[in-house]
Amino acid sequence: MTISKDKIKIEGLTGDSAIAHALRQANLDVLAAYPITPQTIIVEDYQRFAADGEINAAVIPVESEHSAMSACVGASAVGGRVATASASAGLALMWEILYVAASMRMPIVFTVANRALSGPINIHNDHSDGMGMRDSGFIQLYCQSCQEAYDTTLMAFRLAEHHDILLPVMVGIDGFILSHNVERVEMLPDDEVEKFVGVRAPVDPLDPNNPLTMGPLALTDYYFEFKEQQDRAINRVPKVYKEVEAEFEKITGRKYGQFETYKTEDADIIIIAMSTMGGTAKVVADVLREKGEKVGVIRLKMFRPFPAEGIAKAVGNAKAVAIFEKAMSFGAAAHPLAMEVRTALYESKERPMILDFVVGLGGRDVPPTTFVEGIEKTKEYLKAGKAPKYETLGVRK
Amino acid sequence: MSEKFNEIPMAGNIVEPGNAEKYKTGGWRAEKPIHNPEACLWIKNGTCGRCWIFCPDMSVILTEKNGKYSYEFNYEYCKGCGICAAECPTQSIHMEKE
Amino acid sequence: MSMDFAKGITAFRWHGRGGQGVVTSNQMLGKAALAEGNYIQAFPEFGPERTGAPVRAFLRISKEPIQVYAQVYIPDVVVCIDPTLLEVLNPAEGLKTEGTLVLNTESDPKDIRDRFGFKGGKVVTVDASTIAMEVMGRPFYNMPTMAAAVSATGVVEIDTVIGEVLNRYPGKVGDLNKVAIERAVKEAQIG
Ligand code: SF4
Ligand code: SF4
Numbered sequence: 254m255t256i257s258k259d260k261i262k263i264e265g266l267t268g269d270s271a272i273a274h275a276l277r278q279a280n281l282d283v284l285a286a287y288p289i290t291p292q293t294i295i296v297e298d299y300q301r302f303a304a305d306g307e308i309n310a311a312v313i314p315v316e317s318e319h320s321a322m323s324a325c326v327g328a329s330a331v332g333g334r335v336a337t338a339s340a341s342a343g344l345a346l347m348w349e350i351l352y353v354a355a356s357m358r359m360p361i362v363f364t365v366a367n368r369a370l371s372g373p374i375n376i377h378n379d380h381s382d383g384m385g386m387r388d389s390g391f392i393q394l395y396c397q398s399c400q401e402a403y404d405t406t407l408m409a410f411r412l413a414e415h416h417d418i419l420l421p422v423m424v425g426i427d428g429f430i431l432s433h434n435v436e437r438v439e440m441l442p443d444d445e446v447e448k449f450v451g452v453r454a455p456v457d458p459l460d461p462n463n464p465l466t467m468g469p470l471a472l473t474d475y476y477f478e479f480k481e482q483q484d485r486a487i488n489r490v491p492k493v494y495k496e497v498e499a500e501f502e503k504i505t506g507r508k509y510g511q512f513e514t515y516k517t518e519d520a521d522i523i524i525i526a527m528s529t530m531g532g533t534a535k536v537v538a539d540v541l542r543e544k545g546e547k548v549g550v551i552r553l554k555m556f557r558p559f560p561a562e563g564i565a566k567a568v569g570n571a572k573a574v575a576i577f578e579k580a581m582s583f584g585a586a587a588h589p590l591a592m593e594v595r596t597a598l599y600e601s602k603e604r605p606m607i608l609d610f611v612v613g614l615g616g617r618d619v620p621p622t623t624f625v626e627g628i629e630k631t632k633e634y635l636k637a638g639k640a641p642k643y644e645t646l647g648v649r650k
Numbered sequence: 651m652s653e654k655f656n657e658i659p660m661a662g663n664i665v666e667p668g669n670a671e672k673y674k675t676g677g678w679r680a681e682k683p684i685h686n687p688e689a690c691l692w693i694k695n696g697t698c699g700r701c702w703i704f705c706p707d708m709s710v711i712l713t714e715k716n717g718k719y720s721y722e723f724n725y726e727y728c729k730g731c732g733i734c735a736a737e738c739p740t741q742s743i744h745m746e747k748e
Numbered sequence: 749m750s751m752d753f754a755k756g757i758t759a760f761r762w763h764g765r766g767g768q769g770v771v772t773s774n775q776m777l778g779k780a781a782l783a784e785g786n787y788i789q790a791f792p793e794f795g796p797e798r799t800g801a802p803v804r805a806f807l808r809i810s811k812e813p814i815q816v817y818a819q820v821y822i823p824d825v826v827v828c829i830d831p832t833l834l835e836v837l838n839p840a841e842g843l844k845t846e847g848t849l850v851l852n853t854e855s856d857p858k859d860i861r862d863r864f865g866f867k868g869g870k871v872v873t874v875d876a877s878t879i880a881m882e883v884m885g886r887p888f889y890n891m892p893t894m895a896a897a898v899s900a901t902g903v904v905e906i907d908t909v910i911g912e913v914l915n916r917y918p919g920k921v922g923d924l925n926k927v928a929i930e931r932a933v934k935e936a937q938i939g
Binding site: 265377397398429430433435437530533537544618619620625 | 817
């Protein structure tokens, strides 16, 4: 049964604040974080909740992000519910421990206000940080709105801590575009969140009465077997995610799926984009459809594990797929999102033409007109029967 | 070492505490240390103990009973590395072929 | 080929200088619209905020969820809270022909129209600097300028805005802002 409207608090919250509230309600044991723009509000707000005595969690103000993730691994190892937050350079400094967290199977929730990586130094949004950590073993969920950021953060704990999974989850919001954008957010009552997230039931935590060793050496003889375990665990995510979301939908009426399809059934051209770009793309599709152009949108939420089969199905018989992505893999055959989509579509009977538009690096605005430009190009390429492997849009060249 | 991925604990965790004891490194030995008590400072007056400090496998056993000092190696774990022999200031340890 | 990517959305663009409360008043107007049952997006032009630097902020208000995530290029309303900025920028740039231009200035709407060549919509002027100095004794121009924008556009009830202000600044600061807001509503010239 959905929670009655009078118990829901509607507030104007930035994406960061919405996440801070979700963390407050999720009853953490430990938050260890180092502030970095544009994630700062998450940590600031959470620290304020702690100072005001609204939460019991231990907030560890560490000296670096490497230590932040390390402290999270430690706290998670003793069985705590743990979260952290970072972005860009901070995330990069965590690098080593991201892999440790995932391979030690620590269900840490890691909220990220996605931001460009240096250099030149830049504080604005793109997805280079998230795409950079894509192989670390984290589950990755990218959000379109502040409401989704709140909802996803709550669901992330259930997903991470599920005994079939036990993996860390990254929840991404576009830096500034969402992190500093006040939107309408429906907040659930504390007791309902408590019921939904429950208390973490750790598997074999560190315990002096029951000693065990975590994170030992495994060489040629065993390492590969542990990777096999990890691989199988992340591939169990879709099933568990579906269950968790179904439960969440029951109380809120909201669900997002691994990806969202918008007017794709009869579409000739399908846009694939993540995060806030997915929202803008839907508006563009509406406008273009009024002009008789059959455009649809797939807004991808779950980048890891990548829902390859689902995407292939959703693309169906479209003539072209136009990917808009905010990251570059320098020198690669295709950029991160396009690489996944191309692979996903390789087995399709009628492979669509695939366009890879790299946009919005370093916070360059991606207005509806950029999508229109991409669609116009797509139509030209379809007519010509060939297209470049990828293309940058919105850059002076 | 023939276990499959699903027959071993998650993430490489060692769930049985102190199971290193089961791993007898004595089988690695090509040469074994032999102790000669004549010049040994431990035997003489309970001092030194350098061999005990440096042994990586805790295989030097120094004991004291009623003011009498005795010395032995634990050959179940002594892997024959020869560090004790190299560190001894009185040349009281030498290595012999197994 | 004109395409409308902002159906059902009322979009604001604010101009001011870092430290003048552009971001705050933008958020406050947004929260007032939210309180009246709207969906909103209220965001600054992102960047390291430095006191005195020209800053912009954007607001979208709609009855339906808002899905477009980009800066506002064709605003319905432009609000400029710092008179000195009128020397360096044209506040009417991009403004819809039927849009509303709201300025903190000693000039009247006719002068402004002549100066910026804005023929359509409405021009609203208010001497928010004087109001702020006389009522609050400090250069808080943002609230009286916002008040003029609210009363001229009717995008929300002025009482809802006052409610938000009192909520955010309980006590004397809120009360003085309320006085400034009410005076600005009275003194604003529309032409
Ligand atoms: S040979 Fe090596 S392992 Fe054996 S007792 Fe000496 S130091 Fe220890
Ligand atoms: S290092 Fe040599 S002298 Fe010292 S205790 Fe060992 S055997 Fe005796």
